[in-house]
Amino acid sequence: MANSEVLIAVGILFLAGLLLDKIGRIVHVPRVTLLILLGAIIGPPVMDLLPRSFNEANEFYSPTALTMVAFLLGGTLNPETLKSHGREIMIISLTLVAVSVVVVATGLWLLGLPIAFAVLLGGLSAATDPAATHDVITQAGAKGRFATNLLGIVAIDDAWGLLAFSMALTLASIIVDQDAVMAMVHGAREVGGAIALGLAIGLPAAFLTGRIKPGEPTLIEAVGLVFLCAGLALHFGFSFLLTGMVCGATIVNLARHHDRPFNEIERIEWPFMLLFFVMAGASLETGNLAQVGYVCVAYFILRALARLLGGWAGGRLASLPHRESRMTGLGLMPQAGVAIGMALVARERFPDIGEELLAVAVASTIAFELVGPFLTQMAIRRVSKK
Template structure:
């Protein structure tokens, strides 16, 4: 195992090294016309325990907030693209794509796992996991290439709805599978509806609906509040200060919304996505404030986030 830096190097130095190396590798990949996010992940893998061991596993554990912040910013950026005027035109196609993608992914993966393992619980779990999309990488690529228009709006709307749908299906699947695996229990559909089995239908759906509904509610509250603050900034602050003041308030609100979502086990991406959606639709003129916030705060956070994702990979497994 190669170690380029002394053990016990300060965490700030390690973070700086990770950001610098990931940025350089990302630029190299960009020159090769490969999305820079691939370079960030490759750089993290090279710096991680699998190769150079610059980034120990403990660093990932100490920087979990970076992941949460990155996902919060990504959700906020997704919401900024979801204008109701465009969603109304694309609503039917978005719904069709979400349904086909979710059913297709679940069916093919669950069927394949069942054929390989002959295990219904494993098939259900892997099928529900397969429904999930990758909002972080998708948003980073769209941002890198400056993608705009109906295709981008459709893609981001599909990702957002799919995030909520996956949460619902996975929670219900886990509720069914857990008693089967732990206790070897079994239940009929009648038991499920009547509540006479290990779990009831109400218990099965109340948690995911709390997570989804709570995320939407918190996102709306923070979005309305941020809109009011931005209106005040736009009215009372000097023109040269508006963007930076709006950015400071936006980042603070994203921090709070993200932390609150994590504290009560809600979907932080859904929360901040609704927050961005409310702001951009309630006061469209604030769109440039949101873009400025993301352009200033996003790059460093995204570089570190994807590099840490790569560092967490163990190629020996």
């Protein structure tokens, strides 16, 4: 019975997603936002109509969807893009992460939060949403330097974000007198292991894919690589998002016998993304929100300000035009489920504050996923105006 309920729910959600996509194009609302609202309405926050076993299936399609996105975004870091925009992407992404962590952590500490709590939320703030950003840009059909920079930034922003969060874990461990050495080892293992795994899969794939059948890699090859990256990363406790990005970037930069190694993934990506966004809306738990409501509001405001400031500062350092500098932070507002994953890691490490931290992460992720795609869409439109 449980399996039949999951299949029925998935079928209904696929058809509902098709309808929402049509509605979104009519009313000019990003389909990402509509899907998250759908998840919140039919999920536990409101009507609680989703079968319980549906949540268990999320452990499969959520990593799969995000790894697919990571592959596609890693593929944007091709030689042509890096040659034309590599300097801009690196400067803006590093500036954004640094400003986000410092502004959010400092602001929350000044508001009276325990310093360890503030530092961990500062680390969470660096997480972006490659899936939502990629989807909004694709839906808008945006081209040019601004769209390319946004895709390039979100492709590597979570790498810097994971490094920043690992350092935040270490600092928080020192503050609460935990084992700082073990915290550093854990962070280095998660990030270093993901990079090594991405290279281990990407290097042979760069030379082997697309050879069984002349031309671009087949659908079986593409999906096989995605599942391999996601599965091995989860098995070893590495970041599957970073693993997918490293693997994708490796293939696109080393493969010389095909031009679009991820074309087949693009054809099947959306069904997985649809389920991921619906579950993002359904994952909000209201139990701890009353206790940390003011923290959620403060975090939301501080992160939004940090995005705007970091995007502007990074754009100016990269010598972008004034309009693009002002709009860069606005275009990078969405915050992904990777922040919730970070919060889960922190909850295991700091059980005393873990539940409150997770509540803030979930609530802010939902809020930024609802508002962020609108702002990304707005930034693209403003930059595209003559």
